[in-house]
Amino acid sequence: MGFYVVLTKLNSDGVRAIHANPDLVSAVAADIQAMDGKVLEQWAVLGKYDFCALVEAPNDAAIHRMAVEQESRGRARFTVLPAMDMALYVRLMGQSTETTGPHPWQIRWPVQIARRALRNYWIDQHVRAACQPLTVLGRENLDGLARPAIFIANHSSHLDSLVLHSVLPAAHRRFLTFGSAADRFYIKGRKGMTKQGWWNSLAMATFPIRRGAGRATLAHAEWLIDKRWNVAIFPEGTRSTTGKMSTFKAGVAILALAKGVPVVPVFLEGLREIRPKGTRDVAPGPVTALIGAPIRFAPATSVSDATYAMYQAMEALRLRLRAQRRPDGPEEAT
C-alpha cells in the first residue's frame, strides 16, 4: 500500500461541470474506491490548484491507472506525488545508506548456543509480556514436516517475528532464520550493541533483505536452505498499517520454486492492536497464531501463480480465525 498526494487543477470544462453538479467532487472519491484506492482526506484549495487529496492505493501502477482514468474525462489535470510517512523519511535521511551482513557464522554451533542463552532475554520475555494469552492453533499441520521449510506470516508489528518464533515446535524453531529489512536492521554506523546488524544475526538469526535488489538479495536465503535451515519471510515486505494484508512480494515464491521447499502459512492475529507500526508502547492483549498446512508447489508453477496461491492460503486462514471468533470478540479490522 502506498500513499499519494494528488493535486488537481480543473480546466474550464471541469469548472463548468462542477458548477452544474457540485456533487461530482464527491463522486470522484467513489470512482477511486471502485479502483481499489481510497481517498483518505480531501480539500478544496485556492491558488495554484483546485483540490488536494490524500489517496491510498495498492501501488504506483494502480494510482497511475486512476489518474489516467480520471484525466480521460477531460475535466482536470492531476499532479500525483508519491508520499512517505514523515517519521520514516526522517529516519531514512539521517542514516547511512551502507548496510552490513549477511553473516554466515550465524548457523555455527557456538552461535546457536549463544542464541539459545539469549532467547529468554531477547524473545520469550517480550512474547510473555505482550501476548495475554497466546493461542496456537494448527500445530498438527507441522507433524512430519522435514527441514528446510519456508514460513510466511502476515506482518503488522515488530512483535510478529518474536511470536512466529515462539509458536513453532522446537525442532523447527532451533533452525529458524528471518529475512529482515536491510535498511532497518543492518544499517552501518548506528549506535548501541543491539542496533547492530551482527546482533540481529546472532540473537534473532535474521539476515538482511535489500528492498528492490531482486534475486541477488535472496542468495543468503538460498544458502541457508541448502544448509537445511528454515527461513521465515513476511511476504508483504513491510508492516501493514491498515489491518489489511498488502499484496505479496515475489521473493518467497522465487525461493520456494528454486529450492523446491514447502511454504508454511501462519496467520497472526491481535499483534497490530498490541504494538502497531510507529509505536513503542506495548498494550498486552490476546494473540492467536493459526498454522496452516504446508503448501508444496509443482516444479513448473509460475512465480505469480505461487504468490497468488500463498496469498489465498493466508486469506483462508484469516477467514477461518474470523469464523472461530466469538461474537463479543474484537471487530474485524478491514
Add this chain to the structure above:
Amino acid sequence: MATYLLLSTLTDEGRKTLKARPERLQEVNKEIEAMGGRVVSQYAVLGLYDFVNVVEAPSNEVIARISVELGSRGTVQITTLPAMSVETFVNAIKGGR
C-alpha cells in the same frame, strides 16, 4: 480555525541541513504551534515538491507569518494555499445559486 495546504520545496541549504540533522524537520512543528498554528498532517513526497503539510491556523495573517518565518531561514520555499473541506466547498457552490 482555517485549514491551509503548505507545499514546500527544500533549497540547497535545506538539503544540507536535512542530511546533517534530519530531526530538525520535526522541530519545525513545535515552532508552528508556538506561532499559533497546528500541523494536521505532513508527508514527504516525490515530484514537484518535497513536503506537503496540512496546517490549521486561525487566520490568513497567522499562516502568512508562519510561512514567512519558516521561509526566512533559507532552507525551504513554501507555497501556501488556503484549503476548505470538500463538503464546505460543495455546499458553498450549491448555496451560491
